[in-house]
Amino acid sequence: MRETDWTKVLGWPGYRVYRHEINESAKTLKLGVRRKRGNRKMVCSGCGRKLSEAYDTYEREVRDLPWSEFRTTVVVELYRVRCPDCGVKREKVPQLPSKAAFSQRF
Ligand SMILES: [Zn+2]
Numbered sequence: 001m002r003e004t005d006w007t008k009v010l011g012w013p014g015y016r017v018y019r020h021e022i023n024e025s026a027k028t029l030k031l032g033v034r035r036k037r038g039n040r041k042m043v044c045s046g047c048g049r050k051l052s053e054a055y056d057t058y059e060r061e062v063r064d065l066p067w068s069e070f071r072t073t074v075v076v077e078l079y080r081v082r083c084p085d086c087g088v089k090r091e092k093v094p095q096l097p098s099k100a101a102f103s104q105r106f
Pocket residue numbers: 044045046047048049083084085086087089
């Protein structure tokens with residue numbers, strides 16, 4: 001499959017799969033996910049203010065639903081923002097509502 005096909009299967013609005021690793025013997029699938037170009041609206045997780053500039057990025061691993069017999073891990077590239085009110089904060093991401101290790105689809 002091509003990266004655009006992985007993106008369709010993942011189905012996270014505004015995000016795309018930019019790399020994937022399949023381990024056939026361990027039956028694991030790892031997907032690297034980041035924002036689609038043009039998706040630059042960020043929300044401060046402290047106060048909800050909308051911001052358009054990233055302070056820096058970090059990666060977070062979440063388990064996703066298994067794809068067929070493969071255990072799936074999604075490594076999401078996320079941003080931190082510098083909020084005028086809260087300082088440097090992680091962006092709020094609707095697909096990742098809490099600190100739980102699973103996406104909202106679980
Ligand atoms: Zn804020």
